[in-house]
Amino acid sequence: MSLFSKNTALSHLLKRHCETLCQEEHLSPEIITHALEKGSMVLLGNPAHRDVLPLLVGQPAKVKVNANIGTSPLRNDKEGELRKLAAALEAGADTIMDLSIAGDLRNIRQSMLDACRRPIGTVPLYAVAQRYIDAGKDPAEFSPEELFDEIESQAEQGVDFMTVHCGITERGAAWASEQNGRVMGIVSRGGSILARWMRANKKENPLLTEYERILKCARRHNVTLSLGDGLRPGAGADAGDAAQWDEVIMLGRLARTGLESGVQCMVEGPGHVRMNEVEAQIRGIKTACHNAPLYVLGPLVVDACPGYDHIAGAIGGALAVRAGVDFLCYLTPAEHLTLPDLDDVRAGVIASRIAAHAGEVAMGKASALDRENTMSAARKALDWKAMQCAAIDPKTLCAKRAEHAGEEVCAMCGEFCAVKMLR
Ligand code: SF4
Incomplete structure (x- = not known):
């Protein structure tokens, strides 16, 4: 059975928007269909997201740019985040991720879905952890059932793509510790919550052991899984260590399993990677992950420029695009320092768009x-x-x-x- 007969939501979405997508990407329907079937491209778009404009991510589509926004416990202002959403779209962001961790998350998410016709992504684990942290409890106390319910509820609400850190294992988390030589340990929010959960419960990652449940839900709603890199390097010195590759190999297997069961998957990538290592990292991850679309945060080529991390990220992003990356998550001048403001959001989107463009020019894209x-x-x-x-x-x-x-x-x-x- 083909991807389209397993995932009827995707099949309908593609039929409805095929002409526009072909025009936007200068690609034929046959090329798009073939790339989706082999998993080198995904079509972001959950039919429950009202009036969504679906988006192709992956080879040979144009490189896309994502902007992260969202509330934090220190700055919880829904209207402010909605203004950032508008600023990001105005600056040319292709997608928005709502990474809110404070306030009424369901309500914030709905407002973003209503305000944005471009695909919206989330990290469902944040909503589960927030309930515990707000109640003064340990987030490691969450039950897997709560997490699967949250994933289901966000899929029904219309979220188009979700970061799920399915690839982090007990072994990988242990390898990523400072005791085992890492400078920064685990720097992903989702990765650190799951590592804490595994340690406290002495069990393997539920997102991995019950991956089938996630696939079932994602297939029903055509939610694209963004297989999160919970063990991405958070310092240039940590790039390419055993913990990172252990997770990459797992992500590749999960991407393949997902595609075989009719679910579109992207793979998330680093992080902090020095310039001389970017190309090898990207090519290695692409190979290990069967050419699934690769979505990177940066990569930042240096660690020593807080206030200018959008520039460090754009340098890495341009090199990464040239090496085959498909989707850039922006970094703003506020990275590592504070929540971005409107100017930061704009600067971040433009920097990533320049990186995408520079990489595509180097690739000779028409x-x-x-x-x-x-x-x-x-x-x-x-x-x-x-x-x-x-x-x-x-x-x-x-x-x-x-x-x-x-x-x-x-x-x-x-x-x-x-x-x-x-x-
Ligand atoms: S040469 Fe270029 S920079 Fe100088 S005045 Fe003409 S347009 Fe401006």
């Missing part, structure tokens, strides 16, 4: 090269309108040029304009 050629021709012609159309961030272009908008040249050289000089 749409990216077209943009480059259009910009060069516009610069040569001093055609500021055309430059605006080709720019990744036209808003900033206009703002910077505002003072001299009526002049043919710009204020950099004025009458010394080299372009004009040689006409």
